[in-house]
Amino acid sequence: MDPLTGFFRTGCCDADSEDIGKHFVCARVDDVFLQYSLSQGNDLITPRPEFGFAGLSAGDQWCVCANRWLQALNAGCAPAVMLTSTNARVLQLIDLATLKAHAVDLN
Numbered sequence: 847m848d849p850l851t852g853f854f855r856t857g858c859c860d861a862d863s864e865d866i867g868k869h870f871v872c873a874r875v876d877d878v879f880l881q882y883s884l885s886q887g888n889d890l891i892t893p894r895p896e897f898g899f900a901g902l903s904a905g906d907q908w909c910v911c912a913n914r915w916l917q918a919l920n921a922g923c924a925p926a927v928m929l930t931s932t933n934a935r936v937l938q939l940i941d942l943a944t945l946k947a948h949a950v951d952l953n
Contacts, residue, residue: 851909855898859909859933867911868939872931874950877904879925882918907931912939919944926950 853861853869861869873879875890880902883890890908893901902908907928916939918924929949936945946952 850898851907853909859931861933868913868936869909870912870933870936871910871915871940871945872907872928872933873910873915873925874907874928875902875904875910875925878923879918880904882921882923883914886914886917888914912936916940919948924948 850857851872852858853865853867859870859872861867880891890902893899910925915924915927925948927945927948928951929945930951932945
C-alpha cells in the first residue's frame with residue numbers, strides 16, 4: 847500500500863485484459879533490479895508526481911510485469927518475490943517452482 851501498487855493502484859497485483867504487461871508478480875525490489883529496469887527503459891526510480899508516483903527504493907514492494915520479471919531473471923537480476931501477494935494468474939507465464947525459488951515470504 848505504500849507505495850500504492852498494482853495496475854489499478856489498489857495495492858493488489860491484479861489486472862484485466864487492458865494490462866498488456868500483466869502486473870502479477872509482487873516483488874520486493876532492490877537496487878540491482880531498479881537499475882536493470884532503468885537500463886531497459888522503465889524508470890521506476892524517478893518520482894513522477896503528476897502520476898502520483900513517488901519513485902521506488904530498494905525494499906519497496908511493487909507489482910511488476912511478469913515478462914519483465916522473467917527478463918530480469920534471465921539477466922541474473924530478478925527481485926525477490928512476495929509469493930503470498932503474487933497473483934495466481936502469473937502461473938500461466940511463470941512456473942511455481944521458479945517463483946518459490948525466489949520467494950522471501952515462505953516458511
